[in-house]
Amino acid sequence: MIVYHSIVIVNKNSITIVLICSMDFRTRLRDQIAYLGLLDKEVAAKAGITKRAIDTYVGARGCMPSADVAVRLAKVLGVSVEWLVTGEMENYSDEDLQTLIHNFTHLSPHDKKILLKLSEDMKENE
Secondary structure, eight states: OOOEEEEEEEOSSOEEEEEEEOSOHHHHHHHHHHHTTOOHHHHHHHHTSOHHHHHHHHSTTOOOOOHHHHHHHHHHHTSOHHHHHHOBOOOBOOHHHHHHHHHHHTSOHHHHHHHHHHHHHHHHTO
16 A cells, blocks of 8 residues: 655645655555566666666665666656655646545555556547
C-alpha cells in the first residue's frame, strides 16, 4: 500500500493540494517496475543503463542515480522524474482531478489496471 501525505496550499483564488509519497526512491522504483510487469534487465535496456546499475538503485543501499539516468528511468516507467525521485506529485487545483487521484490511490492493483485500460480506451475513442 502506498501512503500519501497531502499539503494544502491556499492562495487568494485557489486551493492546491500536493501529494507526497512516503516511500523512498528505491521502493518507488522497485514497485513501479513490478507494477508494469517488467524485469529489471528490460528497464535497464530501455533506459540505456546496465542491469547492475538498476541493482544498485533497488538494492539494500538504494543508491540514487544521476539526474540524466533518473529522467530516463522515469520515461521508461511512465512516471514523472519528480515523483520517482522525491515522491511528490504535480500540483493539482482542479477538484475533480484531485478526487480522481485520491480515489485511484486507494484502489487495488487489479482495479488500477482496469481503470487505466478504460481511460486509454476512452482517450482513443475521442
